[in-house]
Amino acid sequence: MININITKELHGADGVMQLAFHAEIQEGEFVALSGKSGSGKTTLLRILAGLEEAQGDIIVSKKEWLHAGKALPPQQREIGFVFQEYALFDNMTIEENLLFVAKDRELAEKLLEMTELTKMKRRYPHALSGGQKQRVSICRALMKRPKILLLDEPLSALDVTMRTKLQQELLQLHKEFKTTTIMVSHDPSEIYRLASRVIELENGTIINNGKTKDILLKTKGSQKFSFEGELLEIKRVDVIFIAIVAIGQQLVEVVLSKKEAEKFKVGQRVTLSTKAFSPTLS
Amino acid sequence: MSFEPFILSLKLASLTALILFCIALPLAWYLSQTHSRAKPFIEALTALPIVLPPSVLGFYILWALSYNSPIGAFFENTLGVKLVFSFTGLVVASCFYSLPFMVQPLQNGFESLNKNMLEASYIAGKSKFTTLFRVALPNMKPALLTAIIITFAHTVGEFGVVLMVGGSIPGETKVASVAIYEMVEIMDYKAAHIYSAIMLGISFLVLLSVYLFNARQTRRFGL
Numbered sequence: 001m002i003n004i005n006i007t008k009e010l011h012g013a014d015g016v017m018q019l020a021f022h023a024e025i026q027e028g029e030f031v032a033l034s035g036k037s038g039s040g041k042t043t044l045l046r047i048l049a050g051l052e053e054a055q056g057d058i059i060v061s062k063k064e065w066l067h068a069g070k071a072l073p074p075q076q077r078e079i080g081f082v083f084q085e086y087a088l089f090d091n092m093t094i095e096e097n098l099l100f101v102a103k104d105r106e107l108a109e110k111l112l113e114m115t116e117l118t119k120m121k122r123r124y125p126h127a128l129s130g131g132q133k134q135r136v137s138i139c140r141a142l143m144k145r146p147k148i149l150l151l152d153e154p155l156s157a158l159d160v161t162m163r164t165k166l167q168q169e170l171l172q173l174h175k176e177f178k179t180t181t182i183m184v185s186h187d188p189s190e191i192y193r194l195a196s197r198v199i200e201l202e203n204g205t206i207i208n209n210g211k212t213k214d215i216l217l218k219t220k221g222s223q224k225f226s227f228e229g230e231l232l233e234i235k236r237v238d239v240i241f242i243a244i245v246a247i248g249q250q251l252v253e254v255v256l257s258k259k260e261a262e263k264f265k266v267g268q269r270v271t272l273s274t275k276a277f278s279p280t281l282s
Numbered sequence: 283m284s285f286e287p288f289i290l291s292l293k294l295a296s297l298t299a300l301i302l303f304c305i306a307l308p309l310a311w312y313l314s315q316t317h318s319r320a321k322p323f324i325e326a327l328t329a330l331p332i333v334l335p336p337s338v339l340g341f342y343i344l345w346a347l348s349y350n351s352p353i354g355a356f357f358e359n360t361l362g363v364k365l366v367f368s369f370t371g372l373v374v375a376s377c378f379y380s381l382p383f384m385v386q387p388l389q390n391g392f393e394s395l396n397k398n399m400l401e402a403s404y405i406a407g408k409s410k411f412t413t414l415f416r417v418a419l420p421n422m423k424p425a426l427l428t429a430i431i432i433t434f435a436h437t438v439g440e441f442g443v444v445l446m447v448g449g450s451i452p453g454e455t456k457v458a459s460v461a462i463y464e465m466v467e468i469m470d471y472k473a474a475h476i477y478s479a480i481m482l483g484i485s486f487l488v489l490l491s492v493y494l495f496n497a498r499q500t501r502r503f504g505l
Contacts, residue, residue: 051401074404081405087398091420100416101406144406 006056012038019204030181032195039201041184045150049081050074080141080149086133088125094136095121101143111139131162151183167193188216226273234261287461295437298376299430306384314392328385336442343375344447367449375447376437384433391425424496431492
């Protein structure tokens with residue numbers, strides 16, 4: 001069981017903000033941290049890792065990582081950390097990157113095999129693609145058999161195909177090692193695939209904390225078929241108005257009345273919905 | 283023609299580079315990692331030898347090392363080492379004179395390292411000491427080489443401070459730059475030409491090797 005109860009003053013782009021995070025995480029759980037950029041997600045991970053100071057308590061399996069102003073240094077916390085930009089040791093080969101963390105050849109071999117890196121283990125990081133680098137980074141983070149694995153938007157710099165592949169690998173690794181994992185992510189499909197719980201932050205405080213399905217499926221229980229999107233443009237065609245709405249990667253046209261057209265502003269977040277009793281997939 | 287002044291110059295420069303490396307490494311690491319308010323003051327102090335006239339620096343060092351100051355008196359009375367007009371004194375003076383040339387490239391090197399890479403090492407359970415030697419230094423070889431070579435070359439090229447603190451005692455403090463000055467004074471232009479050409483050649487080769495090495499590193503690792 002991991003008990004987190006911390007506060008910290010952050011100086012962000014919009015002035016001073018209070019990060020206040022109180023949550024319990026079960027052992028073996030895979031938790032996703034989501035929220036707009038600047039909401040304090042990365043800072044929270046860094047506090048958990050001991051890379052930044054904070055007030056409050058962090059208790060991990062009855063061990064005090066942060067308590068009464070005393071912080072355990074990162075060296076003594078049993079964590080693995082995967083940075084967004086890999087942060088591999090450029091002077092070491094892939095294999096050396098792993099063995100630098102722990103001299104456990106067997107584990108290194110196993111991790112490299114699971115992530116299909118065995119053939120490349122003697123290469124240096126500069127000769128790898130982004131996806132390969134991030135795999136090495138994930139393997140390296142697991143070398144210490146950490147109590148908690150912290151992932152800071154690990155896949156956001158990769159393209160969609162590579163992201164899907166690595167999500168699969170992360171899932172496999174999580175099943176194999178059962179490491180408690182906290183991952184910062186913006187991507188709903190990624191969160192849905194990997195995490196069992198989502199904690200959503202806004203301006204440093206938790207605004208949502210619950211099962212992935214309950215939080216991500218916005219249409220739950222209703223017979224409405226709805227999507228959230230951004231209103232890009234409203235144009236007038238003869239007597240009617242047409243709104244262009246961006247939903248994910250797709251653009252949609254919707255007919256509006258004059259009254260409606262006056263109500264909405266370009267750039268606004270809108271919900272596009274219709275009654276649908278049996279939506280079909282094709 | 284004697285090569286003694288050159289050997290003396292190289293000896294002085296090697297010793298200075300070695301001693302300064304040991305002093306500057308922890309100092310540069312501290313400066314690159316600290317958020318202390320004292321940082322600008324320490325940085326300004328270490329950079330002083332760049333802007334001070336060598337005569338000013340030489341005068342202060344001469345005074346500090348002489349029998350009239352507590353430091354000089356201590357060395358002479360307790361340790362029996364005479365610091366003024368001696369090779370030891372030259373080494374001490376050179377260490378002050380060349381300090382910024384060692385500290386600044388090292389500090390720049392440390393500061394340009396990926397911070398997350400150092401943090402990854404801490405998270406892996408490695409101490410600051412291990413991180414410094416196994417992760418930080420191997421990833422900043424160009425900065426490392428620049429610091430050592432520039433310090434070496436700069437010490438070979440020093441003149442004002444050496445003349446003030448060491449004078450021109452053959453075999454003790456008469457380094458190449460001082461020897462050339464004396465040759466010009468006595469109008470021995472032939473010897474001055476030969477000595478100067480050798481200095482020019484050595485300096486160029488040293489700098490060329492630094493730039494060649496750095497260019498190769500950039501190509502290999504995209505540093």
